[in-house]
Amino acid sequence: MFRRILTYRNKIPVLIKKISNYLSLFSENMVNLISRMNKIFEKHDVKFTYFISTYLIENQANFFSHFGNHDYGPHGHLHPDYSLIGRKAAFKDMKDAISIFQKLNQKPWIFRAPYGITQIEKNSDLFFEYEKKLGINYDSSINIQKPPWKEPPHPIKHKSGVTTLPLIGVSDDVLIDNLKLNNNNEILRRFVEALDFGKTGVLVYDLHPIRMGQIKYIKILEGLIKSINAKKNFMILSLKEAFSKFYKKGEDETIVCLSGDIDNLSILDYFRRLKT
């Protein structure tokens, strides 16, 4: 993955900045971060969807138990950028991720591409064809970027028969890492602002445990849930529920789904990922 980071702005300092940023995030064990988030979800009766890169769990069959009653799905195997590695390698990475879930007695039904990138060799259909081939009918990879949107976010049906519930682009990594926001109220305000732009649609948030599970950010997560619950005709559903409910919901109803990706458990995993 060095290639992806180095080509990002073609400058080594970007890599150094990224690593120092990650070092600052790895102050706590991933299991603690997940359990802190789950406590908030339980308190507010919210079902979350975790996506996990399977290289982290191939030797940790018990890891799923940390997710409690929440949903989870594969987030690729080694977390490569599918637009850079060629079709064979992209298919293999997707297949490996799904096989590991199956080997661990899980039935993967949804997939999220690493970096939300669904383009393989400049072909925008191939990724969804591969999902279908691998028995995945539901996807949450496309990032529609931040609001305002021309129309409220909604499911996207692909030629292959796979349906995507897109990510809304207002995510913790964009707000905290890219925009460098360090005021919790401001971060929460940006998250909440997206709700009004997405009214009557379906809003999928990407809330990474590595950030939102930390003590300094966990209040934002709870604040977001409270803000959604305070809004008329807004409901928080799991991704699984949202796929079936969207076409049956009332015209004035809005669905919100909370999800989060896990692609490293420790700083060592982060370096392992860079090597791929």
Ligand SMILES: [Zn+2]
């Ligand atoms: Zn990821």
